[in-house]
Amino acid sequence: MVDHQQNPLDLSSSEKIKTVLQKTLATIEPFEQCALLDYPDYLNIGDHLIWLGTVFYLKEIHKTQIKYTATVKNFSESEMRQKIGNSPILFQGGGNLGDLWPELQEFRERVIAKHHSQPIIILPQTIYFEDQNKLNQAAEIFNAHPNLTIFARENYSYETACHYFSNCKVLKAPDMAFNLVNMPGLSFSVSQDNSILYHCRRDCRNFAQELTELNNLVVEDWVSYQWLQRDSLKNPEAWYWKIPGLVRLIREGWQRGLTSPGEWISRQRWHTNHPYIDKLSSIDEPSLFYKSWDLMHSGIYQLKQYPWLITNRMHGHILSILLGIPHLFLPGTYHKNKSFYTTWTYQLPFCQFFEDNSQAKAYIYQRLNKQN
Secondary structure, eight states: OOOOOOOSSOOOSHHHHHHHHHHHHTTSOOOSEEEEEOOOOSSOHHHHHHHHHHHHIIIIISOOEEEEEEOTTTOOHHHHHHHHTTOOEEEOOEEEEESSSHHHHHHHHHHHHHOTTSOEEEEEEEEEOSOHHHHHHHHHHHHHOTTEEEEESSHHHHHHHHHHOTTSEEEEOOOGGGGGTTOTTTTOOOOOOSSEEEEOOTTOOGGGGGGTTOTTEEEESOGGGGSOOOTTSSSHHHHHTTSOHHHHHHHHHHHHOOOOHHHHHHHHHHHHTOTTTTTTTTSSSHHHHHHHHHHHHHHHHHHHTOSSEEEOSHHHHHHHHHHTOOEEEOOOSSTHHHHHIIIIITTOTTEEEOSSHHHHHHHHHHHHHHHO
């Protein structure tokens, strides 16, 4: 098991991590309206959990109007200026501050370089650059901005930001998805499977081959990656929810390969009966909210089918925490998972983290033997 840094904070529950997040975010100066950029226009459910946690915080806690929202692809300089003037610009948090996702980083740098007259806030991010020259370039652009705040998502990123982004305000805060802790509606019932889910990034599946003797092991990434994308359609949700229910059921059966009518029924209730569904109709591009809301349901439904699971996805870990699902958390391809665990979630009693595959495997078999 990995050794963690000693942290003076009591982080023994998800509620306490949420409190730390909101106290740190409260250091942001009040503002009445803002732009929220870098909407995740792709099917990674984790990034949609971040976006929803961000929107709920800004609307419900910070009391801010989100007047402009955009993806990297549909960003309009003139439209943003028209809607927010010189109000603050916020960037979505996540794990893409670095050179692994160059399109997102280049977009971020362009906006920061061009908007020195506006406060800019980068919400909690993991920072990772493979190319030192790219890190130096980002540092030059970030440090040239007179009012840039960077929230680092864990210790490694915080130390990197403090070292390289010395002219910026740097703060450490947990992932924005922790704003969803204790959100109503997470306890909807799902028929549980006796199988074990290995919720696994597609680019990090070596460990799955060591567990092939487990007959009841299910290995899959986010269920959303199995869907056909509708990204070529402009604002698909605007028309999508006007389709009659039976037609929508048939369409979703084709679109998502659903085999369980219970899942479809659960999602319709999630969209129509949830107490939060009407809260955010005033945000810019509400269709984006519905898309993320839909993806959140799919992630919840996917994980709740299993009484215990293994994951090397950061938000497989975080969503399991939100749902109270015991799980084993494994490292990814770089420091992100380990650093987040040792910074924030190591005190939680129902999750374990192992770097060593043999230790992880021994823990899995030990747990299975106790269940049998």
